[in-house]
Amino acid sequence: MKYVHLYPDYAAEKLEFNKILKLVEESCISDLGKSYVTRIRVSADFSFISRTLTQVDEMKSLLELDSPFPNDHYLDIAEILSTLEIKGSFLAEDQLLQLLLFLLTSKDIFDYFHSRKAKYPELEKLLRDEVFQQEALNTIASVIDLEGNIRAGISPELDRKRKEIRSKDREIERQFDVIKAQAQKSGWLAATDESIKNGRRVLMLSSENKRKLKGIIHDESATGKTIYLEPEITLEL
Numbered sequence: 001m002k003y004v005h006l007y008p009d010y011a012a013e014k015l016e017f018n019k020i021l022k023l024v025e026e027s028c029i030s031d032l033g034k035s036y037v038t039r040i041r042v043s044a045d046f047s048f049i050s051r052t053l054t055q056v057d058e059m060k061s062l063l064e065l066d067s068p069f070p071n072d073h074y075l076d077i078a079e080i081l082s083t084l085e086i087k088g089s090f091l092a093e094d095q096l097l098q099l100l101l102f103l104l105t106s107k108d109i110f111d112y113f114h115s116r117k118a119k120y121p122e123l124e125k126l127l128r129d130e131v132f133q134q135e136a137l138n139t140i141a142s143v144i145d146l147e148g149n150i151r152a153g154i155s156p157e158l159d160r161k162r163k164e165i166r167s168k169d170r171e172i173e174r175q176f177d178v179i180k181a182q183a184q185k186s187g188w189l190a191a192t193d194e195s196i197k198n199g200r201r202v203l204m205l206s207s208e209n210k211r212k213l214k215g216i217i218h219d220e221s222a223t224g225k226t227i228y229l230e231p232e233i234t235l236e237l
Contacts, residue, residue, distance in 0.1 A: 017042065030074035051122060058120040066116075070108035073101035096140060097148035103137040172237045176201055179213070179231045188212050190226040202228040 012018055025037040043049055062069060075098050083089050091099070110132045113124050143154055152159055180203060183189050188209035195202050197218035205227050210217065214232040221227075 012042070029071060030076075032074055032076050054122045055126075058123050062120060062123070070105050070112060073105040075102045077102050093144065093148050093150065096144045097146075100137070100140045100144060100146070103133075103140065107132055107134070107137060168237060172201075172234050175237065176231065176234050179203070179233065183209075183213060186212070190221075195228055197228045197230075200230045201234070202230045205229050 021037055021040060024040075025034050028034045028037060077099060080091060080095050080099055083091065083095070110127065110130075113120065113127060118124075143151060145151055150158060152162075180189075180194065183203055183205065184192060188205050189203065190206045191204045193204065195204055200218060202218055203213070203215075205213065207220070207225050207227055210227045210229065213229060215229045216232070216235055217227050217229050219228045
């Protein structure tokens with residue numbers, strides 16, 4: 001690549017080249033794109049300039065006249081790939097999800113140009129030496145779903161734990177409803193509605209009744225007349 005050294009040094013600023021780069025950077029939808037823009041330099045390579053201008057023209061035509069181009073999940077997976085190079089390393093669920101989404105977008109891009117053979121020749125050349133690894137996508141997709149959760153059936157131990165948690169959640173709900181009905185019948189509640197405090201399901205008790213039920217007080221109202229109590233039995237569960 002033949003780059004031009006502008007003279008004087010402030011020529012780029014005078015030509016407002018930096019302003020153009022700034023506008024392009026602001027239009028980027030990923031950090032990868034923004035990083036690429038910061039590396040752009042003025043070129044004196046005619047074939048490079050001609051080729052990239054054609055790419056811009058093709059992309060403009062694509063965006064204006066064709067079906068939407070895949071533009072989700074342009075993720076920087078460099079750190080993930082570096083981790084995988086370490087023997088014995090493993091990826092966390094969120095990293096697997098990032099890799100899955102990246103591969104899905106990559107597949108969509110390959111499929112996009114494959115279904116439009118020769119329609120955008122210069123853009124297609126960007127993928128000329130690349131091969132999409134369908135096996136990698138299939139393997140990851142068989143383990144993790146699009147919400148980032150490990151699929152059922154992958155680990156018997158994980159399935160057992162999930163079943164235990166669901167059972168425990170149902171028991172907590174049942175016990176909470178029993179206590180709420182008891183408190184409501186006894187006239188201890190400041191409001192019939194329940195509430196959530198610190199991510200926990202709590203009862204709204206009148207402050208004078210706060211000793212009627214065992215539990216943890218998470219908060220109280222501004223007037224001090226209402227307390228938010230998590231019953232002891234559901235806390236233990």
